[in-house]
Amino acid sequence: MTLLWLVYASGINGYMLPWDKLAQFVVIATAEWFDALPIFGGTLIRNFIAEGAVNDRLWSLLSFIHIGLPLAVLALLWIHTHRVPGANTNPPRAIMVGTSVALVVLSLVRPVTSQGGPADLSAAITTVDLDWFYLPVYALIYRWSPGEVWLLVGGATVLFLLLPWLPPKRRRKAGFHILLHPDNRIIPVRDGEPVLEAALREAVPAPFECRNGGCGECKATLLHGSVDYGLYQDSALTPDERAGGKFLMCCATPLADLEIEYVPTKTPGNVPVRVYTARVMRMKLLSHDVMQLLLKVQGDEVPRFYAGQYINVLLPDGQKRSFSFATAPHERDHIELQIRRVPGGLFTTRIFEEMKEGDTLQFEGPLGSFFLREDSRKPIIFVAGATGFAPVKSMVEHAFHTGMKRKMYLYWGVRSLRDLYLPELPRRWAREHENFAFIPVLSEPKPEDEWTGRTGLVHEAILADFPNLSEHQIYACGSVAMVQTAHPAFVAHGMSEHDCFSDAFKLAPHLRAESAELVQPGGRR
Amino acid sequence: MNAPARYAVQGLLYAAFIAFVGYFANAPTYEPLAPGYALVRLSFSHGAQRKEPCRKRTAEELAKLPPNMRAPLDCPRERSSVIVELEMDGELLYRIVAPPTGLAGDGASTVYRRLTVKAGRHHFRARLSDNVKGEFNYAAERSIDLGAGRALLIDFNAGQGGFLFRM
Ligand SMILES: Cc1cc2nc3c(=O)[nH]c(=O)nc-3n(C[C@H](O)[C@H](O)[C@H](O)COP(=O)(O)OP(=O)(O)OC[C@H]3O[C@@H](n4cnc5c(N)ncnc54)[C@H](O)[C@@H]3O)c2cc1C
Ligand code: FES
Numbered sequence: 277m278t279l280l281w282l283v284y285a286s287g288i289n290g291y292m293l294p295w296d297k298l299a300q301f302v303v304i305a306t307a308e309w310f311d312a313l314p315i316f317g318g319t320l321i322r323n324f325i326a327e328g329a330v331n332d333r334l335w336s337l338l339s340f341i342h343i344g345l346p347l348a349v350l351a352l353l354w355i356h357t358h359r360v361p362g363a364n365t366n367p368p369r370a371i372m373v374g375t376s377v378a379l380v381v382l383s384l385v386r387p388v389t390s391q392g393g394p395a396d397l398s399a400a401i402t403t404v405d406l407d408w409f410y411l412p413v414y415a416l417i418y419r420w421s422p423g424e425v426w427l428l429v430g431g432a433t434v435l436f437l438l439l440p441w442l443p444p445k446r447r448r449k450a451g452f453h454i455l456l457h458p459d460n461r462i463i464p465v466r467d468g469e470p471v472l473e474a475a476l477r478e479a480v481p482a483p484f485e486c487r488n489g490g491c492g493e494c495k496a497t498l499l500h501g502s503v504d505y506g507l508y509q510d511s512a513l514t515p516d517e518r519a520g521g522k523f524l525m526c527c528a529t530p531l532a533d534l535e536i537e538y539v540p541t542k543t544p545g546n547v548p549v550r551v552y553t554a555r556v557m558r559m560k561l562l563s564h565d566v567m568q569l570l571l572k573v574q575g576d577e578v579p580r581f582y583a584g585q586y587i588n589v590l591l592p593d594g595q596k597r598s599f600s601f602a603t604a605p606h607e608r609d610h611i612e613l614q615i616r617r618v619p620g621g622l623f624t625t626r627i628f629e630e631m632k633e634g635d636t637l638q639f640e641g642p643l644g645s646f647f648l649r650e651d652s653r654k655p656i657i658f659v660a661g662a663t664g665f666a667p668v669k670s671m672v673e674h675a676f677h678t679g680m681k682r683k684m685y686l687y688w689g690v691r692s693l694r695d696l697y698l699p700e701l702p703r704r705w706a707r708e709h710e711n712f713a714f715i716p717v718l719s720e721p722k723p724e725d726e727w728t729g730r731t732g733l734v735h736e737a738i739l740a741d742f743p744n745l746s747e748h749q750i751y752a753c754g755s756v757a758m759v760q761t762a763h764p765a766f767v768a769h770g771m772s773e774h775d776c777f778s779d780a781f782k783l784a785p786h787l788r789a790e791s792a793e794l795v796q797p798g799g800r801r
Numbered sequence: 802m803n804a805p806a807r808y809a810v811q812g813l814l815y816a817a818f819i820a821f822v823g824y825f826a827n828a829p830t831y832e833p834l835a836p837g838y839a840l841v842r843l844s845f846s847h848g849a850q851r852k853e854p855c856r857k858r859t860a861e862e863l864a865k866l867p868p869n870m871r872a873p874l875d876c877p878r879e880r881s882s883v884i885v886e887l888e889m890d891g892e893l894l895y896r897i898v899a900p901p902t903g904l905a906g907d908g909a910s911t912v913y914r915r916l917t918v919k920a921g922r923h924h925f926r927a928r929l930s931d932n933v934k935g936e937f938n939y940a941a942e943r944s945i946d947l948g949a950g951r952a953l954l955i956d957f958n959a960g961q962g963g964f965l966f967r968m
Contacts, residue, residue, distance in 0.1 A: 400839065
């Protein structure tokens with residue numbers, strides 16, 4: 277409110293300085309308005325009462341105010357915007373340019389000129405062309421009385437000041453509390469806040485992955501109380517599970533105090549999840565449907581992450597899309613993403629058709645518990661399906677960087693040769709590192725590929741090479757279908773659940789979907 | 802929507818924005834004073850007489866005071882109110898009793914009043930009292946031709962002999 281009034285006052289002051297008819301009106305009205313206050317009681321107007329009264333000293337004062345007020349505004353604004361984290365003070369550039377140009381054009385077409393020659397204090401102002409955006413209050417001073425205008429202005433100020441505390445009780449609710457098991461801890465939840473958010477804020481080791489209702493990782497049991505289930509995908513929480521008292525912590529907001537039980541995890545290194553802004557530094561088409569995106573994080577601050585983790589790109593409408601880091605954590609200059617075009621996909625289509633270098637985007641991260649475990653000595657088998665190669669690249673480069681000596685096999689499964697979008701890189705790794713082997717597998721090689729290598733499904737190729745998987749660690753990453761078929765097959769061949777890490781590239785839940793099979797709009801109970 | 806259409810619609814919206822801002826930035830005209838009327842402004846700031854005259858302190862009283870405060874005269878600071886009456890064409894236009902300002906009631910009485918009158922020739926009579934008894938010890942009369950849209954300022958300055966009519 278202080279800022280608003282200072283800005284208003286400096287604008288009014290601006291109207292005084294031309295010393296034309298409008299200035300006379302504004303000066304006299306201001307004086308008369310303030311004189312209605314008991315502390316002035318008629319003394320202010322004496323400064324402007326007659327021709328001789330307006331002297332140089334008064335004039336210097338007005339000019340001083342002309343500079344002083346904006347400086348005060350600037351100082352307060354600076355403090356104000358610094359109090360708000362990540363304050364966004366500019367409108368989108370297009371709008372900024374558009375309105376600026378529009379206003380410049382307007383000032384040329386219809387310049388504001390001074391009205392009625394220099395002010396003549398012995399004459400009354402009979403008519404004046406008012407700026408109705410800025411000065412309607414001044415018209416009211418004479419329509420009503422100055423005192424009534426004070427009441428209005430004062431009332432409005434008080435109202436605005438009270439606004440944060442005033443209206444509906446809905447917002448006044450401080451939120452709820454959750455009793456957590458097995459911690460046996462009580463944590464507060466802010467009003468409208470998802471359970472997971474509150475838990476993470478309180479440093480509760482709650483499990484999560486997508487934070488978007490897609491993975492089911494954050495499933496917990498509701499022991500007591502009721503929640504708004506939020507929007508999530510059916511596969512993440514089946515109706516049966518929901519009926520059985522399960523809910524997704526990332527989507528659900530409490531409707532009462534809750535008692536819940538969850539399975540705690542160790543989050544990798546407690547790297548905080550934050551929102552970042554990044555500029556698209558380079559775009560390169562790696563194959564017919566894979567785009568390489570190099571992102572420069574603003575503030576030159578690449579988040580610390582674990583090889584294999586991913587980020588959620590935040591779309592303007594609030595939707596999220598997940599993409600894995602393709603760079604290793606020691607790469608501090610930029611982030612690489614490898615993005616496959618999904619036919620009909622909202623965001624990936626935008627990348628291929630609209631995005632240009634220099635664009636900015638926001639993302640949150642790092643996310644995910646799919647990362648290279650360095651506390652084992654077993655040989656590693658990487659299984660990558662299509663762009664599942666991205667997190668594998670991050671892990672392998674990280675392994676080379678840290679001088680890991682464990683044997684590594686990379687099985688990269690794609691449809692045909694043209695889908696093998698970076699074939700030279702793993703081949704080079706194999707040449708340069710004797711503990712690394714690369715086995716590309718094509719499921720549908722085309723005749724023109726003249727493919728002589730391995731064919732079929734990628735997990736079958738692995739099973740053919742390693743009939744017994746009990747002494748290996750497996751990292752599988754790719755489409756849901758690939759991960760879901762590979763996993764039971766690996767288990768059948770002796771893989772221990774302990775040594776299997778997988779990340780299925782699920783599509784984001786379609787919150788606005790018409791198709792009921794994909795979407796579970798919960799919460800309207 | 803295809804690109805040309807989008808730009809056209811955007812242009813249109815910007816034009817509407819310009820027109821809206823441009824029009825209300827200095828229109829419609831505002832009329833603080835109706836045609837055919839003139840303004841009479843009564844404004845002055847005048848320190849009235851003290852309520853009580855100064856009194857000589859007795860030697861006894863002086864002795865009681867601390868040495869640095871032994872002024873021979875005791876002058877109560879409070880002033881009386883100023884009473885002003887303004888008549889136009891024989892009718893009372895405005896009357897005010899203006900108390901002194903200041904916490905101790907020792908400041909000047911300030912009056913400002915804005916009166917709208919019909920334009921034309923008027924006879925003004927102003928009286929002012931600045932003493933405890935309420936006697937009108939200043940008075941002035943003047944016939945003035947007040948054209949429409951003119952402003953008459955009635956000021957008061959005791960040093961210049963009382964009321965001043967200024968056009
Ligand atoms: C942890 C993780 C990491 C990932 N890493 C990568 C990576 O590194 N590289 C990569 O390329 N991909 C990765 N993915 C996959 C990537 O997130 C998806 O490909 C991406 O979200 C697709 O977004 P989109 O907006 O283009 O498509 P969407 O708009 O989400 O559409 C996806 C598909 O759903 C269909 N669809 C759209 N709307 C509906 C509807 N209402 N009902 C039914 N179907 C609909 C579309 O036709 C399309 O086929 C990852 C996924 C996860 C979960
Ligand atoms: S984190 Fe809740 S469903 Fe993925």
